[in-house]
């Protein structure tokens with residue numbers, strides 16, 4: 001499928017005789033999934049992400065599939081001859097929006113990440129964190145089918161970090177694939193569909209935190225919801241929730257990673273007929289953030 005991104009026996013080395021950084025990599029990123037890449041410094045995670053984003057070509061093997069892709073790099077080239085709003089508006093028009101819609105989308109995204117005050121600041125004068133917000137905004141504006149995040153949370157303030165987690169949840173709920181590297185082991189904990197470690201040039205699949213043990217999976221939200229008579233839990237809610245119990249007919253107790261609670265609530269409230277949300281409780285596991 002064109003929307004799947006597939007690596008087929010991919011290898012990468014820098015220079016004709018350089019050591020292999022990656023070798024024999026097979027990977028498929030399917031729509032609607034969240035994938036985490038782990039590994040110590042220098043093992044090849046950024047190299048892998050650049051290949052997935054098609055910003056770099058493998059030295060051997062094939063990259064298949066052409067999802068619409070956006071990428072947030074570790075270091076964003078901020079010395080661009082634009083203001084923050086000007087840059088985002090420019091990109092949004094490239095994505096096909098009219099100038100007025102592009103200006104609105106740029107302003108909304110900057111607002112969302114708490115960077116509206118910097119809308120008219122030249123990119124070269126932005127602080128590292130504000131520049132990172134623009135990097136995130138440019139990627140989200142594209143509404144990508146594949147979103148590649150290389151330590152995209154680094155430098156963001158707490159509110160923007162949480163907002164980016166919510167944006168990831170929205171992307172996967174909309175059917176996009178998201179792949180990320182982050183040194184915080186709690187990042188999107190409990191929400192990942194697959195975790196891989198890059199080790200000695202190879203990809204090793206890790207087991208994800210057990211759905212049955214939300215405490216191992218970071219901050220989460222418990223939603224009690226009541227369906228319409230005879231109504232079944234919407235399929236999207238089932239997919240977003242980590243656990244779904246039905247203590248009484250039609251009454252559900254759903255557990256969801258904190259980053260995904262907005263998506264779950266929207267799904268329940270926009271169902272036809274809508275579900276009644278009885279309670280929403282935030283829980284942070286002991287020792288968690």
Ligand SMILES: Nc1ncnc2c1ncn2[C@@H]1O[C@H](COP(=O)(O)OP(=O)(O)OP(=O)(O)O)[C@@H](O)[C@H]1O
Nearest residue numbers: 014021039040041042043044045046047048074198
């Ligand atoms: N453009 C390049 N030219 C030559 N070597 C490179 C280049 N980019 C990366 N490398 C080398 O490839 C290896 C993997 O680097 P990469 O940046 O992909 O690792 P990483 O796992 O993302 O590291 P970190 O966790 O520190 O960001 C390293 O040995 C690095 O020196």
